[in-house]
Amino acid sequence: MSSNAHLAAEESRIQTILDIFAQAVKLPIVLYEEQDGEYVGIPSCENAALYEKHCKYIQSLPGGKAMCDADEKRRAREAKEKNQEGLSICHAGLYNFAAPIALDGDVKAVILYGELRLAEASHAAETLKRHREAVSRL
Numbered sequence: 001m002s003s004n005a006h007l008a009a010e011e012s013r014i015q016t017i018l019d020i021f022a023q024a025v026k027l028p029i030v031l032y033e034e035q036d037g038e039y040v041g042i043p044s045c046e047n048a049a050l051y052e053k054h055c056k057y058i059q060s061l062p063g064g065k066a067m068c069d070a071d072e073k074r075r076a077r078e079a080k081e082k083n084q085e086g087l088s089i090c091h092a093g094l095y096n097f098a099a100p101i102a103l104d105g106d107v108k109a110v111i112l113y114g115e116l117r118l119a120e121a122s123h124a125a126e127t128l129k130r131h132r133e134a135v136s137r138l
Helices: 003-025 053-060 064-082 121-137
Strands: 029-035 038-043 086-089 095-103 106-116
Touching (some): 003 029, 003 106, 064 086, 064 095, 064 121, 086 121
Antiparallel strands (some): 029 038, 029 106, 086 095
8 A cells, every 4th residue: 555545544544533523422523733844634524514603603704714723723732732631712712622642652643622612700701702802803
């Protein structure tokens, strides 16, 4: 099997696993890995159907999808650099969970999933603030 065919088969297996996860938890998911200094995402094929109205609205605005993609890559990079799982808030106010995937102590990739609104007043206020800022930038 050629190197390109092997990579395509590997990506297909990863995407199948992500699809199963997305279907089970009803949340969008992307696996990010660094390739030549750039973060490349392998999204679940289920993501478009799972996005909340909030995300669909932001991504429908001119430049919205690109802003979301850049923000996800930034947060995946941060999770990799810190080698720490946890919640992070997106540019438009929703929370995602980032989980670094390490092998022998070396982070190989980061899974970023979810679109969560947190009920605590401080989180709700930050969500609203970021949503308004995102809409005004777009």
